[in-house]
Amino acid sequence: MDLAGSINSHASSTADLPAPSASIPRPQASAPAPSPLRVVHDTDGIDxxxxxxxxxxxxxxxxxxxxxxxxxxxxxxxxxxxxxxFSPRPFDLTTFPNDEGYDELVLARSIPVRSVCEHHLLPFTGTAHVGYLPGHRILGLSKLARVVEHFACRPQVQERLTKQVADWLQAHLEPKGVGVVIEAEHSCMTLRGVQATGSSTLTSTLLGTLRHDARSRAEFLSLTGLHS
Ligand SMILES: Nc1nc2c(ncn2[C@@H]2O[C@H](COP(=O)(O)OP(=O)(O)OP(=O)(O)O)[C@@H](O)[C@H]2O)c(=O)[nH]1
Ligand SMILES: [Zn+2]
Structure with a gap:
């Protein structure tokens, strides 16, 4: 189940995504820092x-x-x-005001991905590159990896995992753009079945400026090593 919650409530929630209304408040001169969103996976269904x-x-x-x-x-x-x-670790989606107006790409590369394909319930593993162009707030860097873990710890297909990470960051951080690239090896495809040993699958989701602006897109793909 996807998770969403109010970014300033500190309460966990299990409502389905996307929840565009759960955006991070704009910084105001004397406003107190918003409490980070606590992201907790619902494990009640596990017996x-x-x-x-x-x-x-x-x-x-x-x-x-x-x-x-x-x-x-x-x-x-x-x-x-x-x-x-199927039990991702809970975390706080800590953000900070983008006081300096940093407007270049922030990219976390080679985040380990460990998930389970929903067709065979066999693991797929690889790496994710997750980046965004900041808006009013910047995200604690570790949270990029934690969001990947959050969506990876469930029966998945790689395409959905890639899009869920991107959509979630877009909805909760409201950056100018988001890019997610995942490269993974599916053991259902290498150990059994077609036994295509060594094959890997690449998926990507680009949103906002990273999707629509050719230069930003090229820079993102180049920094992820996908495009020279
Ligand atoms: N699109 C997509 N397909 C996946 C993913 N993980 C596994 N699959 C595929 O899911 C498909 C399931 O196909 P089926 O024909 O029902 O299963 P199968 O008889 O075990 O197929 P083979 O793996 O070809 O032996 C396979 O082609 C898998 O490679 C994924 O993340 N995305
Ligand atoms: Zn599979």
Missing amino acids: LAEAERAAARFLAALGIDTSTESLRGTPGRMARAYAEL
Whole structure:
């Protein structure tokens, strides 16, 4: 489930995105700093005991004997492993006033991505490059990686993951532009099935100035190493 909340409420919320109204307030001379948005993933739907029972039945149906000492704990480990993969860490979306009017690209490169493809429930891993052109506020740099983790920790397709990160930053930070590029290797495509070992998939979402202005777009793609 996607998350959105009021940027100055400090309350977590589980409403669906996008929520363009949840934008960051404009800085005012004497206004107190807004409290950061607390982003919390709803894990209420996780029932570890039931997942463990289901994993035991799943393994039995595949002819795997889990009565040995070594495999006895495997259904529980499977349940906990997937619960972990689907539980992003909560974080505060800390922003700061853009007092100096910085108007060049801010780009976090090579952010590790670890997600699970929703078709086979097998991992896909790679890197994300996430950038934006600041508006009234700048974002704590680590938050670019935390937003990626937030959307990666669920059954995904790479295209949706890429767009969700970009749309979320656009809605909550209101920058002049956002660019997200993800390159990932899907184990469902390399370890099994077509077994295209070494293949990787590239996806991108560009918004605002980074989409519409040819020079900004070229600069972003060049800095991500996609375009010379
Ligand atoms: N577009 C997209 N497809 C994905 C992603 N992750 C996995 N897939 C694909 O999902 C498709 C599911 O196709 P199916 O034909 O239903 O599954 P399958 O019989 O296991 O297909 P093969 O993988 O070709 O053996 C496969 O082509 C996967 O490569 C993703 O992030 N984006
Ligand atoms: Zn897959």
